[in-house]
Amino acid sequence: MPPHPAHDHAQCLAEFDAASLRRTRRVVQAKDGPHLLVDGRPLLSFASNDYLGLSQHPALIAAAQEAAARYGVGATASPLVCGHEGPHEALEAELAAFVGRPRALYFGSGYLANVGLVPALVGRGDAVFSDALNHACLIDGVRLARAEAHVYPHVDLATLEQQLATSSAQRKLVVTDAVFSMDGNLAPLRELLALCERHDALLMVDDAHGFGVLGPDGRGSAAHLGVAGSPRLLYMATLGKAAGCAGAFVAGEADTVEWVMQRARTYIFATATPAMVAAAVRASLKAIAEEGWRREHVATLTERLRAGMAGLPWRLLASDTCIQPLIVGENQPTLDLAAALRERGLWAPAIRPPTVPAGTARLRISLSAAHSTQDVDRLLNALADVA
Template sequence: MAFEFVKQQVEKRKQQQLFRQRRCQSSAQGRLIDIDNQQFVNFSSNDYLGLSHHPRVIDAWIKGAERYGVGSGGSPLVTGFQKAHYQLEETLCEWQGREGALLFNSGYSANQSVIKALLKKNDVLIQDKLNHASLMEAGVLCDANFSRFQHNSVSQLANRLESQQGENCLVITEGVFSMDGDQAPLKPISDLCKQHNAWLMVDDAHGVGCLGDQGRGSADQQNLTPSDVQIQMLTFGKALGVSGATILCNQALKDYLVNFDKSYVYSTAMPAAQACAVTEAIRVLQTQPELQQQLADNIALFRSLAIENNIAVADSNTAIQPIIIGEADKALAMAESLQGKGFWVSAIRPPTVPVNTARLRVTLSSHHQAQDIVDLINAIHEVSKENYGHR
């Protein structure tokens, strides 16, 4: 019976044009990728600055592996906390102006860890409606009173805060939203949290590396300090080009998480070599501002060309540039047509995004060439006009 249920659910997804499949890539991340013996210009990667193949970052991983091996050997409280992990935490604190940093194997686990460790029965959790699935799932599973506010609606957040009864309240938003590319108004959100004695946590997975001085992220770009955003979650697998994540906070919260966060206490630590690579990626960010500038130039070029060609792009000034198509089958067909023209652009469909908002999610990087962007815009214009009428 259980397997019949599984089969039925998979078949339902297929009929709805929502079935997901992996495509095996035979090349490194980069401007060009090889899939199924065909080469594409890659407009789907979160490797926004090309650091996944930066020579300094690769060399740091190699030297780290030679010194520490390829595994950490245990959880951080047993044998899995090595000098490379300590140095990465210190680098993160210095870079971000924080007292404490704690390392996790993924942004998903970091987000869930904080919510589960901090919030108990009768506590309050309030989240932006478009927050990442890791945050939403943890909100549903935790014992706190969980509510959401309309995307980026400061007024509705104010109403939620005014009506909340718990003594311990956590508000969470993303810095840059992963499917829409827009940014949260962090200053008014922070001001509200202070007025109501609530914690503010910002998931800046898609902002760190791309925004702010030395790529410090959304809070820095919007002139906020650690006292304005008590908790930051940053990932290492996007603009930093490696993998893993960190929770940035004050020393007291760090000590609390080390003692009470089960995910941290009972998970094997990331390899020390990986920590070496992340540390070097941060140093590249700090010494090569031209990477951020090139990304900004590519974003501006894409948006100006899209407007010239009557392509309706969303209100985003970040590396994430969604083109809303609406129906899932149409978004999938457009993505396949673009593949036929040599461009790898992902079709994002429900349940990742709301029904009737399926989209092409174009992601830009510093290693895209201007001609790549020109050619992509022309291809989108042609595919849209040929298949669905002029958009």
């Protein structure tokens, strides 16, 4: 519950500190791939979602600079007023083609997309079914929708089918992460789609951590699992992770995407993302498709990291993605492990409740194509040293 009255904030913060839950920001002063200058000291980062190492790609920077010179650095209005510019229009067509859907719509961020999408698709009298480990923005979208909400245990298809079968809602929507951001595992999209077919539901997939990394040419988790073309699928992905830029998009049937554009408050009432960002994303799509070595390299690094973790005292969750969660358990020991790595010049973030369930605090180790094998070995050696 939020603190009340206002003068209780200090006490609430003290309780956060006692539970080792307070979050802190660190100032990144310079970066060269995963090599950062943070609060005045150099750190090798395993903290970012720059999975393909594209955030400093020269082609992306050049595209942003060229668009900034032509359009300026701000869109100045919402897309439905005068903020929708040439690079936005071209990007949406290219995104739709890239993921094999009839139409796409570009949002300012993944959070804006999900918080706007769910209420645009369902409302009072409808039902929405959400995986228990979905990202916070999907959870918030479900709450804002005012539809009847059902939360099913993580990837529990039997419970979900029972919930769908017993629902008498006019419209049914299943929402799920494709790659779960704190565990690194994939949702069973084929099986989920089959359930949606059986029970006349729409499936909305958040592929924030699969787009660019999984599937042929990095076209995402839906392509990876062979369901990208289903008319029941509404595909959403962010562009600030593997794509290295900013924003998000939703792709699907043309009428569905048009309806989202007409109804999603986070699209209608938000200033458009600057054209220079859209131009950078266009360059990113080209790099994702043409530079397949990036996916191959990060897959090799993942195998190397997992093999090197054998024998360490912490539990590494099963994950074949760039997200490698190392379970420590309690909050303070997790913070201590992160601090010990930081003293050795490494940054692996400590993730604690409420982001993850109590008792499962962890280091969320993220791998990037910008890492070298030597970088991974340095992390492994440091973990062995601390252990």
